[in-house]
Amino acid sequence: MPSTPKYRLLTPGPVAVPERILRAMSGTLLHHRSPEFIPIFNEVRAGLRKVFETQRDVVILASSGTGAMEMAVANLTKRGDLAIVVRGGKFGERWAELCESYGVRTVCIDVEWGRAVEPDAVRAAFRSHPDARYLFVQASETSTGVYHPIEALAAITRESPDRLIVVDGISGVGVHKLPMDAWGIDCMVSGSQKSWLLPPGLAFIALSERAEAALERCDQPRYYFDLRKEIEGQAGASPAYTPAVSLIMGLQEALRLIHEEGLESVLARHESLARLVRGAAEALGLGLLAADSPSFACTAIRLPEGVDGKKLEKTIRDRYGITMAGGQDKLSGKILRIGHMGDVDGFDMLTAIAALEMALLDLGHPVNLGAGTRMVLELMRTARTAR
Ligand SMILES: *Cc1c(COP(=O)(O)O)cnc(C)c1O
Numbered sequence: 368m369p370s371t372p373k374y375r376l377l378t379p380g381p382v383a384v385p386e387r388i389l390r391a392m393s394g395t396l397l398h399h400r401s402p403e404f405i406p407i408f409n410e411v412r413a414g415l416r417k418v419f420e421t422q423r424d425v426v427i428l429a430s431s432g433t434g435a436m437e438m439a440v441a442n443l444t445k446r447g448d449l450a451i452v453v454r455g456g457k458f459g460e461r462w463a464e465l466c467e468s469y470g471v472r473t474v475c476i477d478v479e480w481g482r483a484v485e486p487d488a489v490r491a492a493f494r495s496h497p498d499a500r501y502l503f504v505q506a507s508e509t510s511t512g513v514y515h516p517i518e519a520l521a522a523i524t525r526e527s528p529d530r531l532i533v534v535d536g537i538s539g540v541g542v543h544k545l546p547m548d549a550w551g552i553d554c555m556v557s558g559s560q561k562s563w564l565l566p567p568g569l570a571f572i573a574l575s576e577r578a579e580a581a582l583e584r585c586d587q588p589r590y591y592f593d594l595r596k597e598i599e600g601q602a603g604a605s606p607a608y609t610p611a612v613s614l615i616m617g618l619q620e621a622l623r624l625i626h627e628e629g630l631e632s633v634l635a636r637h638e639s640l641a642r643l644v645r646g647a648a649e650a651l652g653l654g655l656l657a658a659d660s661p662s663f664a665c666t667a668i669r670l671p672e673g674v675d676g677k678k679l680e681k682t683i684r685d686r687y688g689i690t691m692a693g694g695q696d697k698l699s700g701k702i703l704r705i706g707h708m709g710d711v712d713g714f715d716m717l718t719a720i721a722a723l724e725m726a727l728l729d730l731g732h733p734v735n736l737g738a739g740t741r742m743v744l745e746l747m748r749t750a751r752t753a754r
Contacts, residue, residue: 372688382709414622432558506539512667
């Protein structure tokens with residue numbers, strides 16, 4: 368018997384990667400200008416378009432998700448422009464910081480951590496700042512486990528033809544329904560270590576036609592992250608710089624898996640895993656941070672008073688082998704986040720809840736042992752699936 372428990376990765380990124388994809392990445396390393404690689408690159412571009420639900424090009428970058436966020440700001444804005452930023456967690460703060468780094472003035476809508484932005488608050492912000500040109504927002508604010516109402520926000524932003532909505536879909540694309548073209552999303556970004564079943568290292572960015580026009584108006588310095596070069600180059604399967612070939616081979620396999628399952632089923636899978644964990648938390652008498660508008664990427668469970676979240680996270684990891692995420696900044700020690708993305712199913716959620724129950728008992732918090740796991744099983748039975 369191994370002396371350490373089995374390693375399980377249940378964070379909202381990076382996520383567990385299926386064997387099939389790990390194998391696809393371990394093959395012969397192709398040259399990126401070789402005739403063998405070009406069809407792979409083109410297949411991946413087509414597959415990405417289907418997941419973004421867009422006819423537009425999805426550009427592939429060798430960076431973490433934040434690189435694609437930076438690329439959006441660096442390529443769409445002009446110094447001195449005004450942006451409305453939804454700031455309801457760590458990643459909302461990141462949009463504001465990026466804008467400030469590029470000399471874009473910001474008006475932040477500060478949303479209580481754990482709540483979704485009210486569309487009316489965005490409408491009011493645009494009304495008070497008619498010169499604002501952008502709305503920056505997360506689809507899924509991973510730090511709080513909240514989903515923001517993107518469809519409504521896109522409609523409000525597009526009431527004026529001069530405004531762009533830029534969506535951080537890093538834990539949103541492939542998790543929530545976010546049809547880029549149908550909803551009129553102008554720019555959407557994502558990152559490989561979230562719903563894409565891949566290791567970290569790739570980021571994706573797509574622009575609407577209106578957003579592409581903004582590339583010419585932009586006066587920001589850009590070199591490696593010059594989206595004009597990538598849009599043109601990648602259309603001819605010729606990225607401006609060496610792409611992350613191995614990860615792109617993994618992406619080919621990942622997209623095949625995603626399309627075999629079907630996008631609707633992929634989205635439903637995340638939703639039902641989230642439902643299992645929310646049900647279990649409630650059955651254990653634990654609150655949810657984002658009860659009103661929960662993300663399907665991860666569930667943020669509020670920890671009871673007197674339970675040290677950092678100790679809990681450490682106990683779950685060291686004693687039971689499961690890596691989950693705690694809270695960041697003002698939520699540090701107060702919440703536990705269980706991820707629903709990657710190679711996980713209902714039995715993984717069951718294990719996560721079992722470990723949570725045991726660790727709470729270990730830390731001296733009274734728990735009705737089995738109340739949470741029983742709920743997971745009951746919900747799985749009702750759904751008649753291992754999800
Ligand atoms: C993970 C995540 C990021 C950060 O991505 P990196 O790959 O760490 O740069 C940004 N936004 C959201 C919503 C995320 O979930």
